[in-house]
Amino acid sequence: MNTIDFTPLYRNSVGFDRMASLLDSALRSEQGSAGYPPYDIEVLDDNQYSIALAVAGFDRSELSIEVERGVLTVRGKKQDDQSDRKFLYQGIASRAFERKFNLADHVEVTGADLSNGLLTISLVKEIPEAMKPKTIEIKGAGNVLEHREHAVESDGDKAA
Known part of the structure; x- marks a missing residue:
């Protein structure tokens, strides 16, 4: 019986480890059941x-x-x-x-x-x-700077 080389599949995919055994068992059962x-x-x-x-x-x-x-x-x-x-x-x-x-x-x-x-x-x-699948919001750099400015103003208010 021929074996199938799954190395190319494993190079750029994750989580398909059991695919080889599934295909192997499927090929064996097809031969045994004679259709x-x-x-x-x-x-x-x-x-x-x-x-x-x-x-x-x-x-x-x-x-x-x-x-x-x-x-x-x-x-x-x-x-x-x-x-x-x-x-x-x-x-x-x-x-x-x-x-x-x-x-x-x-x-x-x-x-x-x-x-x-x-x-x-x-x-x-x-x-x-x-x-x-879910969409993840990408925040802009402006949001981060605004947050930092508010934090600095808050610290300045405490010093005064």
Whole structure:
């Protein structure tokens, strides 16, 4: 397996230390899952996303969604079919699966819906107020001089 050199990224950025391990684990999990079930990731708005997984043949009770330490995990496990059904051809997959998605900081799962064989998971990125950009006022040198003049006048008043 090829490794990626992140040295150029580290030269002019701060705080991306774990990016290499995230990409490494993402590449490994993609190879292991063999693309099942297929999925789409859609950007709905600046801070809203959805993930749609094609889970035809799975019932709600056979699916689970979990978020732990920034990793969204979707699992599917078919219940044992007790019927005596005989297939000439079975193209609808019924095998168990586990699909993982690494979530960026402040991305939260807001809901999930199963409709027409698609499991759609809604996500939103909510940046805390403390992390939003803020404008810092730059004071001019005149303000500093005025403050010093007032301080000198105050000291002169005390001497008189």
